[in-house]
Amino acid sequence: MVLDPFYPIFDSTNWLRRLVPLGIKLVQLRIKDKSEAELRAEIRAARALCAAHDCQLIVNDYWQLALEEGCDFIHLGQEDLDEADLGAIRAGGLKLGVSSHDEAELDRALALKPDYIALGPIYPTILKKMKWEQQGLPRLGEWKARIGDIPLVGIGGMSVERAPGVFAAGADIVSVVTDITLNADPEARVREWIDITRAHVTDKIMA
Numbered sequence: 355m356v357l358d359p360f361y362p363i364f365d366s367t368n369w370l371r372r373l374v375p376l377g378i379k380l381v382q383l384r385i386k387d388k389s390e391a392e393l394r395a396e397i398r399a400a401r402a403l404c405a406a407h408d409c410q411l412i413v414n415d416y417w418q419l420a421l422e423e424g425c426d427f428i429h430l431g432q433e434d435l436d437e438a439d440l441g442a443i444r445a446g447g448l449k450l451g452v453s454s455h456d457e458a459e460l461d462r463a464l465a466l467k468p469d470y471i472a473l474g475p476i477y478p479t480i481l482k483k484m485k486w487e488q489q490g491l492p493r494l495g496e497w498k499a500r501i502g503d504i505p506l507v508g509i510g511g512m513s514v515e516r517a518p519g520v521f522a523a524g525a526d527i528v529s530v531v532t533d534i535t536l537n538a539d540p541e542a543r544v545r546e547w548i549d550i551t552r553a554h555v556t557d558k559i560m561a
């Protein structure tokens with residue numbers, strides 16, 4: 355399975371309704387602080403919407419709800435892994451993306467044979483408080499050398515302008531939040547992201 359190089363993250367299905375139809379092919383639903391009933395409704399709606407638009411949905415954190423709602427891909431961070439039943443996740447056929455921020459976390463992620471590994475924050479992020487300093491671009495090259503064919507996601511402080519350098523440094527996929535959600539024109543920004551990431555795919559094929 356080849357994952358699209360543009361991987362936006364949104365905190366509601368309303369965002370997905372607005373932006374997925376523009377041509378997003380890989381998206382994460384990352385919701386915090388909602389009731390189980392609300393989460394379930396969001397995940398259910400997001401699944402239907404993504405199916406209608408041939409977009410791969412990745413559910414953050416809530417692997418049990420993802421399984422129950424018939425989703426097929428989740429993202430878990432290192433703290434989520436402490437609590438997760440990986441046997442049940444695998445038995446349920448869920449594909450898995452895992453966060454990493456240092457070598458020990460990378461080793462742990464690799465042992466799980468995940469479907470992608472994320473490294474962040476590459477640049478400073480304003481989305482959430484993190485204990486990690488910015489990793490910088492060279493770290494992406496180090497990670498790519500370690501993980502080989504597993505897709506590498508760069509996340510944290512991403513922008514359209516930074517994306518080419520992030521790919522050149524070793525990322526296969528760029529994941530982004532506030533460059534879109536805080537933009538004055540999120541639709542136009544998504545179109546710019548799609549253009550720049552499609553150009554990257556074309557360049558790769560021609561190389």
Ligand SMILES: Cc1ncc(COP(=O)(O)OP(=O)(O)O)c(N)n1
Binds near residue numbers: 429431507529
């Ligand atoms: C693509 C991607 N990379 C990293 C994260 C962060 O996951 P995590 O560390 O579990 O933190 P939360 O996002 O759950 O706050 C991610 N969600 N997606």
Ligand SMILES: Cc1nc(C(=O)O)sc1CCOP(=O)(O)O
Binds near residue numbers: 454481509511
């Ligand atoms: C959710 C998340 N995880 C990160 C990590 O490094 O694991 S950075 C991040 C936030 C990304 O948001 P923005 O594109 O607005 O910086």
Ligand SMILES: [Mg+2]
Binds near residue numbers: 415
């Ligand atoms: Mg998490």
